[in-house]
Amino acid sequence: MVAKNPLLSGRISLRKKFMATVINDIWPDIMFFTLVATAVHLVTTKTSLDLEVNNALLGVLGTVLGLVLSFRTSSAYEKYQDGRKMWSNVAIQCRNAAVLIWLHVPNERPAQNGGQAMSILEGIIEKKSMINLVQAFAVSVKHYCRGESGAYYQDLYPLISFLPRYSSHGGKTEADMLPLWHASEDREHPYDHTQSACVSPSASASGSPAGSLYSEAEAGITSGSARLTQSRQSSWFTRTRNHDYIDPEKVLPTVHVHRPLKPARNPPSATIYDYMPFLRIFRVLGRVFSKKGDNGVATRSMMNRKKPELGDSNVPLEIIMFLSGYADRLLRTGTMQAVSASALISSINALSDTLSNLERIGNTPLPFAYQAHLRMSLWIYLFFLPFQIESVMGYLTIPGTAFAAFLFLGFLEIGQEIENPFNYDLNDLDLDMFCLGIMREMNEITAHAVPESSKYVFSSYNQPFAPADRRSAEDLVKQGTEGYTHTGPGGHGVGSQPGLMSIERTLLKAWKDVDEHARR
Structure with missing residues (x-):
């Protein structure tokens, strides 16, 4: 944009x-x-x-x-604004869901219903993985709105690669593959339903054979750098914005996959037909007399822009299913308070509603x-x-x-x-910058260790009663409520007696000072 x-x-x-x-x-x-x-x-x-x-x-x-x-023009701009509002809703609800998961779900959990207890490390791993799913939802919506179906993208697959590929009751056969992965496969790269194709990244890194697996660090990021070099060379002049050179795949998990991943951003290539549209008649005639089909390369349509069809595999819906199942388990086991769990479910439902609105905008010309x-x-x-x-x-x-x-x-x-x-x-x-912003916010939320408020409220940097009393919280606590008296300018006391009454008058004095300066 x-x-x-x-x-x-x-x-x-x-x-x-x-x-x-x-x-x-x-x-x-x-x-x-x-x-x-x-x-x-x-x-x-x-x-x-x-x-x-x-x-x-x-x-x-x-x-x-x-x-x-x-x-x-007004009707088109209204859809443009609706699309921006819906993406704002995606960012807001992703933010809310991540905060609820990170702050309201305890890390250490006792054993319940004959299960095993969860350690602090296991709890943190679980919560961070689910927050990665929240981030993956935004990325999958981006690809879904652009008509890019499937889950094998450099910015999406590393976030959802840990999701189950087969149903829990079935064997590892094609008939038991879940819709998320079954719909993402194509004829070019069929999935090998054997144990050799399910080697974990750690096993491959330790020297175990990985068969025909591709490493995203080798295939995905390298191709991204190649596209970056190509984009610099193909421009008329190399002067451009800094965010065009951002490579977000470098900060994502390094995973192994049985097929090369598609680029996170795959705009249609500009050709001579984009600058001389009247020549498109020859391309149309060439397609009529040629028997060659579509080679899968993104090209622009007759209106000089790519017209994406909504993807055939609804990856955002699959992610919502996993997030809803996670919230339901937290509520059933009592791990999360009912109020917090209801707020989390509401955020997930809001993400589903936003997805429906984005579909309406995209497929209603x-x-x-x-x-x-x-x-x-x-x-x-x-x-x-x-x-x-x-x-x-x-x-x-x-x-x-x-x-x-x-x-x-x-x-x-x-x-x-x-x-x-x-x-x-x-x-x-x-949309790429929207997803980058959500990625930064998800990592910023999980960067906080959620300490107790008592560890940072009563510090020497906090002046809770300013501007009437500019003493720090540490000094106020040392003095206590019985000995609390506020001394105004010139050493004159504001409160007639020590204790909580003086604190209330200090708060009133703070309001008067703020109100006086605000009215100026």
Whole structure:
């Protein structure tokens, strides 16, 4: 997403500045209508043929088209804003769920129902793993909204690789594979249902044979660096933003997988068809006469942007199932208080609702009949515009028509571009940065050891009664409530008697001071 004006920013390459606008989408249409206006002007001035058309409907049709274009752009921007709000909800609920898991679930747990007791280390490992699942939910939603199905991505698989691959009651066969993994497999890399394909990372690291397993550290991160080098070389100028060079996979767990992982970010490659859209007719004809199918490479559609279909495997739903099961077990075993468990379940349900809203935004485009009729009406209006204004504007008909085409077609294309804000266009929402922010927050939450409040409240750095009393909490505790008296400016006592009454008057004095300065 381009938040600032890329034309005035010196940290974005020239290619990205050009792609951030809609000029590359509409310039062939502008050239066509400019040529029409030029032909009308030359025929009218150089020959005796009069091509003038009555302009009685010019103002009426222009007003109607302007209102319709305004509605088109407004509806698209509303979906854009809805998408941003839903991703804010994802961040909020992930934050809430992580805090509830980390703070309200005890680390050490006694044995219950004939089971084994859980040590402090085991409790911390369990909670951190579930928080990793919360982070994985946000990442999976990003891929799901972009139509990238499956779980084998460099930023997703390391977070969910520990989830069970087979049902608990079945054997390790394809018939027992759970939906999360069964739907993620494809024909290129079928899963080997043998013990040799289930070697753990620690066993492989200690020298055990891993068969045909791929190491993410070798395959995934290396390919990410290769793509980074390629992106630097492919740009017109290498000046760009710093966050374009972030490689978040380096801070994720190093796991082993039986197939190479797909990149975390896989935007469609820009070709000559993106800068010269009228050449796409040759690509369409080539596909008609060619029997070659899709090779799986992400390419742009006829509208100069990738149109993602929602993935066939709902990985976010699978993660919600595991998180809901975890919350249910905490509630049934009494490990978590009922109020806290209810709050955790509410956060998980809110994540599910947000996923449904994101699906609604992604798979509800403007009806094709409306788009086609609006585009045809606009083309007819721009085509006959030079015939109506030639007698009034003369040679200015040419630049006037070009500007009118730029204005109307630009707004039409902007509405088309932001209608689905989950693509890879520069004006779409930056889902990768949203996921990076959630990843930082998840790790920031788990960085706290949750000490008792008594260990940091009564310190020499805390002045709880400021500004009326600027003594530290450590000094106040040493004095005690019976000996507490507040001394105001000049050594005059504020309270008439020591004890809690003086503390209350100190709090009142603090309110008066704050209220006086706030009103200024």
